[in-house]
Amino acid sequence: EVQLVESGGGLVQPGGSLRLSCAASGFTFSSYWMSWVRQAPGKGLEWVANIKQDGSEKYYVDSVKGRFTISRDNAKNSLYLQMNSLRAEDTAVYYCARVMSGEMDVWGQGTTVTVSS
Amino acid sequence: AIRITQSPSSLSASTGDRVTITCRASQGISSYLAWYQQKPGKAPKLLIYAASTLQSGVPSRFSGSGSGTDFTLTISCLQSEDFATYYCQQYYSYPLTFGGGTKVEIK
Secondary structure, eight states, rough: OOOOEEEEOOEEEETEEEEEEEEEEOOGGSSSOOOOOOOTOOOOOOEEEEEETSSSOOEOGGGGGTEEEEEEEEGOOOOOOEEEEEEEEEEEEEEEEEEEESEEEEOOOOEEEEEEE | OOOOEOOOSSSEEEETOEEEEEEEEOOTTTTTTEEEETTTTTEEEEEEETTEEEOOTTTTTEEEEETTTTEEEEEESOOOOOEEEEEEESSSSSSOOOOOOOEEEEE
16 A cells, blocks of 8 residues: 655744654555645645655755755655754644655645644 | 645535635646545545546546646535645645645535
């Protein structure tokens, strides 16, 4: 079964850091671009970042550039999102997703990040 | 960034109705548009990609059309399990962007 499972969410103070992980199974992880997408409470979907199969290309939404870093370990079938200098507006459910031609065809269940003092 | 304007933001409909949701891109995106369905507390589910290609396993009552700047998602005969929020997403260029969503509620 093709599956993505996120972990690493939690409560963090403003200015703090958090590292999200996404474990992939059931498909050849190294063959796909991967994404992080977030959803603030009661709001719509917001794309956060993409990473190429070999990690050589990365793209970010402007609001997280310089603060978040997407990475992957193909040997461990894992995707990561290092989040630094967190702000209240980063509070959201964070999903990892598999990317086909640009559309996201497999999604994890999400992990919740709350930034609050 | 390409802005995606989705309308309506919500609608009320009955089982059996035909429902249409539209997305308009701020510039041409060819057919690089996907549609997703999201139910409360769940991850989004891909319905349609390349503007009109039905994802495997998605019922044929869902269809998509359009190219350039104007796109439509149609549910031909609304079923109870279709009450959800729908999003469109462009993947023509970075940053990838989503429409604001359309909540389909029971009338």
